[in-house]
Amino acid sequence: xxxxxxxxxxxxxxxxxxxxxxxxxxxxxxxxxxxxxxxxxxxxxxxxxxxxxxxxxxxxxxxxxxxxxxxxxxxxxxxxxxxxxxxxxxxxxxxxxxxxxxxxxxxxxxxxxxxxxxxxxxxxxxxxxxxxxxxxxxxxxxxxxxxxxxxxxxxxxxxxxxxxxxxxxxxxxxxxxxxxxxxxxxxxxxxxxxxxxxxxxxxxxxxxxxxxxxxxxxxxxxxxxxxxxxxxxxxxxxxxxxxxxxxxxxxxxxxxxxxxxxxxxxxxxxxxxxxxxxxxxxxxxxxxxxxxxxxxxxxxxxxxxxxxxxxxxxxxxxxx
Amino acid sequence: xxxxxxxxxxxxxxxxxxxxxxxxxxxxxxxxxxxxxxxxxxxxxxxxxxxxxxxxxxxxxxxxxxxxxxxxxxxxxxxxxxxxxxxxxxxxxxxxxxxxxxxxxxxxxxxxxxxxxxxxxxxxxxxxxxxxxxxxxxxxxxxxxxxxxxxxxxxxxxxxxxxxxxxxxxxxxxxxxxxxxxxxxxxxxxxxxxxxxxxxxxxxxxxxxxxxxxxxxxxxxxxxxxxxxxxxxxxxxxxxxxxxxxxxxxxx
Amino acid sequence: xxxxxxxxxxxxxxxxxxxxxxxxxxxxxxxxxxxxxxxxxxxxxxxxxxxxxxxxxxxxxxxxxxxxxxxxxxxxxxxxxxxxxxxxxxxxxxxxxxxxxxxxxxxxxxxxxxxxxxxxxxxxxxxxxxxxxxxxxxxxxxxxxxxxxxxxxxxxxxxxxxxxxxxxxxxxxxxxxxxxxxxxxxxxxxxxxxxxxxxxxxxxxxxxxxxxxxxxxxxxxxxxxxxxxxxxxxxxxxxxxxxxxxxxxxxxxxxxxxxxxxxxxxxxxxxxxxxxxxxxxxxxxxxxxxx
Numbered sequence: 001x002x003x004x005x006x007x008x009x010x011x012x013x014x015x016x017x018x019x020x021x022x023x024x025x026x027x028x029x030x031x032x033x034x035x036x037x038x039x040x041x042x043x044x045x046x047x048x049x050x051x052x053x054x055x056x057x058x059x060x061x062x063x064x065x066x067x068x069x070x071x072x073x074x075x076x077x078x079x080x081x082x083x084x085x086x087x088x089x090x091x092x093x094x095x096x097x098x099x100x101x102x103x104x105x106x107x108x109x110x111x112x113x114x115x116x117x118x119x120x121x122x123x124x125x126x127x128x129x130x131x132x133x134x135x136x137x138x139x140x141x142x143x144x145x146x147x148x149x150x151x152x153x154x155x156x157x158x159x160x161x162x163x164x165x166x167x168x169x170x171x172x173x174x175x176x177x178x179x180x181x182x183x184x185x186x187x188x189x190x191x192x193x194x195x196x197x198x199x200x201x202x203x204x205x206x207x208x209x210x211x212x213x214x215x216x217x218x219x220x221x222x223x224x225x226x227x228x229x230x231x232x233x234x235x236x237x238x239x240x241x242x243x244x245x246x247x248x249x250x251x252x253x254x255x256x257x258x259x260x261x262x263x264x265x266x267x268x269x270x271x272x273x274x275x276x277x278x279x280x281x282x283x284x285x286x287x288x289x290x291x292x293x294x295x296x297x298x299x300x301x302x303x304x305x306x307x308x309x310x311x312x313x314x315x316x317x318x319x320x
Numbered sequence: 321x322x323x324x325x326x327x328x329x330x331x332x333x334x335x336x337x338x339x340x341x342x343x344x345x346x347x348x349x350x351x352x353x354x355x356x357x358x359x360x361x362x363x364x365x366x367x368x369x370x371x372x373x374x375x376x377x378x379x380x381x382x383x384x385x386x387x388x389x390x391x392x393x394x395x396x397x398x399x400x401x402x403x404x405x406x407x408x409x410x411x412x413x414x415x416x417x418x419x420x421x422x423x424x425x426x427x428x429x430x431x432x433x434x435x436x437x438x439x440x441x442x443x444x445x446x447x448x449x450x451x452x453x454x455x456x457x458x459x460x461x462x463x464x465x466x467x468x469x470x471x472x473x474x475x476x477x478x479x480x481x482x483x484x485x486x487x488x489x490x491x492x493x494x495x496x497x498x499x500x501x502x503x504x505x506x507x508x509x510x511x512x513x514x515x516x517x518x519x520x521x522x523x524x525x526x527x528x529x530x531x532x533x534x535x536x537x538x539x540x541x542x543x544x545x546x547x548x549x550x551x552x553x554x555x556x557x558x559x560x561x562x563x564x565x566x567x568x569x570x571x572x
Numbered sequence: 573x574x575x576x577x578x579x580x581x582x583x584x585x586x587x588x589x590x591x592x593x594x595x596x597x598x599x600x601x602x603x604x605x606x607x608x609x610x611x612x613x614x615x616x617x618x619x620x621x622x623x624x625x626x627x628x629x630x631x632x633x634x635x636x637x638x639x640x641x642x643x644x645x646x647x648x649x650x651x652x653x654x655x656x657x658x659x660x661x662x663x664x665x666x667x668x669x670x671x672x673x674x675x676x677x678x679x680x681x682x683x684x685x686x687x688x689x690x691x692x693x694x695x696x697x698x699x700x701x702x703x704x705x706x707x708x709x710x711x712x713x714x715x716x717x718x719x720x721x722x723x724x725x726x727x728x729x730x731x732x733x734x735x736x737x738x739x740x741x742x743x744x745x746x747x748x749x750x751x752x753x754x755x756x757x758x759x760x761x762x763x764x765x766x767x768x769x770x771x772x773x774x775x776x777x778x779x780x781x782x783x784x785x786x787x788x789x790x791x792x793x794x795x796x797x798x799x800x801x802x803x804x805x806x807x808x809x810x811x812x813x814x815x816x817x818x819x820x821x822x823x824x825x826x827x828x829x830x831x832x833x834x835x836x837x838x839x840x841x842x843x844x845x846x847x848x849x850x851x852x853x854x855x856x857x858x859x860x861x862x863x
Contacts, residue, residue, distance in 0.1 A: 055669070061668050061669050061672060063672070108848070108852055111852070111855075112851065112852075112855045113855075114668065115605065115611060115806075115807060115811065116807065116851055116855040116856075118611065118668070118672070119803055119804070119807045119847075119851060120848060120851055120852075122800060122803065123800070123804070123844050123847050123848050123851075124844075124848065126800055126840075126844055127841060127844040127845060127848070130839050130840050130841045130844065131841060133839065134837055134838060134839050134841065183437070183438065183440075184437055186440050186441055187436055187437050187438065187439060187440060187441055188428050188433055188434045188435070188436045188437075188439070188441050188444070189434070189435050189436055189437040190437075190441070191417075191421065191424075191425060191428075191434075191441045192425060192428070192429070192434045192435070194414070194416075194417065195414050195417070195425050198414040198415060198416055198417065199412055199413065199414050199415075201376075201408075201412050202408075202412045202413065202414065202483070203425075204376070204395075204396045204397055205374065205376075205396065205400065205405075205406055205408070205412070206400060206425060206426040206429050206430075206483065206486075206487060207397050207398075207400030207401050207429045207430070207487065208397060208425075208429050208434060209397050209435075210397070212435075213435065216437075246796065246799075246800075247796070250676055253673070253676075254673075254676075257673055261669075287683075287684045287687040287688060287692075287792075288684060288688075289684075290680045290681075290683060290684040291680065291681050291684030291685065291688075293677075293680055294676075294677040294678065294679070294680025294681035294682075294683075294684065295677065295681055296677070297673055297674070297676060297677030297680065298659070298674055298677040298678065298681070300673070301663070301670050301673045301674045301677065302659070302662065302674070305670065
């Protein structure tokens with residue numbers, strides 16, 4: 001990570017931090033026909049943000065983060081299909097289940113490192129996907145879960161056909177999640193996570209309960225990912241098996257890398273870039289899209305580590 | 321033999337990797353307020369001993385006692401809470417963080433404030449001030465805001481010591497603190513260690529004999545994982561066995 | 573009782589054939605991950621490429637079976653050397669994340685390229701006549717090709733093990749896996765060693781992919797879809813080991829066949845659960861070095 005060292009005043013709100021919200025709010029008025037895509041982008045930003053917390057701040061390389069996204073999606077979907085349609089409590093339920101899943105799997109994952117850790121995260125998400133695939137009576141199997149209806153938000157705002165309610169709903173939830181993530185990142189806990197990432201041996205040597213700290217952020221990240229999944233279920237009223245897939249874990253990783261890991265805002269840049277590019281380029285031929293994403297990934301790793309924010313940093317350094 | 325109370329004690333501490341024994345039944349005593357040096361040729365097992373004491377390595381046999389309490393089964397983190405602080409032979413800092421943040425992390429951990437999720441890191445002014453005072457003491461105040469990786473190596477070694485001191489240890493283990501530091505700057509390290517209070521027991525591993533003979537009140541010589549001899553600096557300097565061990569090796 | 577025995581024999585037989593394929597593909601991954609410490613998630617691409625090359629040569633150019641296999645081995649081995657020298661070698665010291673990202677990018681690219689050139693459907697495999705049909709072993713009829721896989725696989729495995737035990741190259745690999753720095757100070761040219769080992773491992777994967785096209789169909793999603801099984805073989809077997817992945821491949825091949833036959837409604841669920849359990853108990857795998 002080549003970000004400059006933070007000063008103790010790093011938590012004060014900077015001007016550029018307002019930008020994402022201006023853009024998101026503006027998009028609501030400027031692109032009324034694209035709000036469905038917009039909502040999906042906001043959901044992916046939240047998902048990528050949750051990944052940033054474990055990957056960028058705690059240094060846990062996971063290939064199975066979709067496990068939590070999918071778990072949240074299915075929890076919201078299954079409960080809604082059985083009559084529990086109030087959206088906010090569904091979010092809480094999804095988040096709680098995902099958090100619990102994060103605690104249980106985290107206790108396993110975090111006892112390993114290197115390849116074993118990667119493997120365990122991968123195996124856990126494959127396990128869940130296989131379970132969802134085979135438990136068709138509960139999850140709809142490979143065909144997906146249908147028959148989901150969602151009640152109006154706060155009893156007032158119905159989910160309309162144009163995606164307006166969905167967009168604003170996702171925006172508000174993302175805002176709350178961002179505020180929480182920001183608080184965590186700038187807190188002593190967040191600083192200790194960076195310490196763990198930079199030199200875990202040193203952290204042990206200053207008495208830091210490393211395992212517990214990592215487990216905590218893993219569970220929090222899982223909860224946020226689960227909430228993102230539940231948002232997807234609520235706004236599309238459908239749960240596809242792909243919400244637990246390796247492809248999704250890989251995609252969100254790419255989004256984060258594009259924007260820049262460990263900077264809190266990488267998600268806000270990478271996710272929209274990826275989703276918009278995918279929307280424009282993949283409609284003609286999905287195969288070509290994957291090729292270009294693969295190539296981009298190779299190029300970023302070889303030449304542009306740190307993603308867009310890394311490039312911005314370098315430019316700022318050069319201009320000084 | 322009930323002499324001064326012991327800050328650190330090991331009894332029969334041993335460690336083997338299969339057929340390779342790196343520590344042979346080490347009986348070691350470090351009284352409160354001691355100024356003790358551990359010397360020996362490379363590969364003698366000095367750092368291994370430190371790693372066993374701090375918990376980074378699990379012993380094959382033996383006990384480790386801190387202030388009389390058995391800590392052999394405790395994790396490294398818990399031993400730190402009992403009062404052990406160490407520096408590493410190869411600098412182990414947080415390269416991307418500032419000098420102040422490096423020390424602040426240690427200070428926060430000590431106060432139990434490092435796990436706090438619901439406030440901003442700089443808002444505990446008392447902890448920040450404590451860290452700044454520590455930096456002043458080590459002559460690092462001017463570098464407080466710089467990233468550690470930008471500092472010259474000699475300064476980084478000082479940050480190592482600052483972090484260890486930030487833990488307010490009762491037992492301070494310094495693993496070659498002057499290694500790689502230009503000889504003009506080793507004086508500062510000397511001053512800092514000499515300036516430590518008598519409530520801290522200091523064990524220093526060093527090859528710089530100047531430093532050793534000026535700081536240490538007792539010296540232990542380790543060879544091939546076992547203690548060869550222990551005594552006052554005069555006794556050690558006169559001991560023919562010690563001379564034999566160092567004959568043929570480079571003079572420090 | 574007879575039916576149960578018959579089922580067991582069938583499971584063992586097919587599981588063994590599957591295990592051979594898995595082993596051929598995964599052994600290269602184990603060695604290179606243990607040797608270079610490089611997380612190569614794109615290893616399945618070599619197996620996939622081997623399948624595409626061999627089958628295309630057979631179907632479109634009429635090249636005989638064994639020659640096509642040999643050519644697939646050679647082509648993929650050479651291509652992998654180029655890949656290793658240009659991309660992988662730059663990231664040997666890099667973080668795990670970077671290696672993961674690079675190799676995932678390569679997987680995406682390879683899958684898209686395969687789809688572009690060969691279309692999305694699995695390639696039809698036309699086995700040579702002398703390997704088709706059934707053969708009689710101890711009064712039972714077994715598919716000839718699977719029998720060939722087992723025998724042929726065993727032959728390659730034996731050659732591999734002998735090669736590693738008896739040749740200087742093999743000794744150098746074993747030394748470097750054990751202790752890289754020591755090996756370098758002994759004068760072993762580790763860069764050359766890596767490239768050669770990588771080439772052999774990739775060639776074997778290509779061979780495995782081509783031979784196993786009957787079991788693991790060759791299509792553009794191959795590298796992604798079967799990645800987890802290759803990784804499980806390596807992780808369970810132990811990095812850097814040659815025998816470990818063999819045992820793991822046997823376990824996985826037979827267990828997966830058994831599950832598909834006896835409890836298809838659970839799919840691979842128990843495989844994953846067992847892998848998880850094993851990695852918890854022994855994170856370094858069955859035969860790997862303890863951390």
